Amino acid sequence: MSLINGVLILLVCQCAGEAIKSYFGLSLPGPAIGMFILFIGLVLYQDVPEAIAKSSRSLIPLLGLMFLPAAAGLFFLGSQYSDQWLAIIAAVVVGSLLSLIFNGLLMTFLARKRNIKS
Numbered sequence: 001m002s003l004i005n006g007v008l009i010l011l012v013c014q015c016a017g018e019a020i021k022s023y024f025g026l027s028l029p030g031p032a033i034g035m036f037i038l039f040i041g042l043v044l045y046q047d048v049p050e051a052i053a054k055s056s057r058s059l060i061p062l063l064g065l066m067f068l069p070a071a072a073g074l075f076f077l078g079s080q081y082s083d084q085w086l087a088i089i090a091a092v093v094v095g096s097l098l099s100l101i102f103n104g105l106l107m108t109f110l111a112r113k114r115n116i117k118s
Contacts, residue, residue: 006055013038 017034020026026033042048081088 002051003054003058006049006051006053009049009052010038010055010059013041 014031014034016037017032018030020033020037021028021030038052042052
């Protein structure tokens with residue numbers, strides 16, 4: 001049951017993000033706003049509930065599938081972006097590097113914080 005509760009919490013956060021995006025007319029993706037809502041909730045709760053942890057662990061192996069629609073869109077609209085490939089590749093490389101650096105720093109911070117608590 002905790003897996004279903006975790007998925008439900010993730011979907012509620014995503015739907016709340018979509019609602020905020022639609023209501024305010026923001027150009028940010030609704031799921032990104034939903035992730036921010038989830039992040040704020042986890043910071044306020046100061047822990048990750050087992051239901052969210054369990055559902056997240058089951059979704060992580062499927063993360064690669066989330067990038068397929070964007071890649072397919074670029075493939076089929078390639079002629080419209082033929083003069084922008086350098087910018088697209090640069091954005092992907094820079095974004096990946098920044099993501100790796102940020103995640104490494106975050107893991108180091110959280111590992112130190114966990115060692116202090118123990």
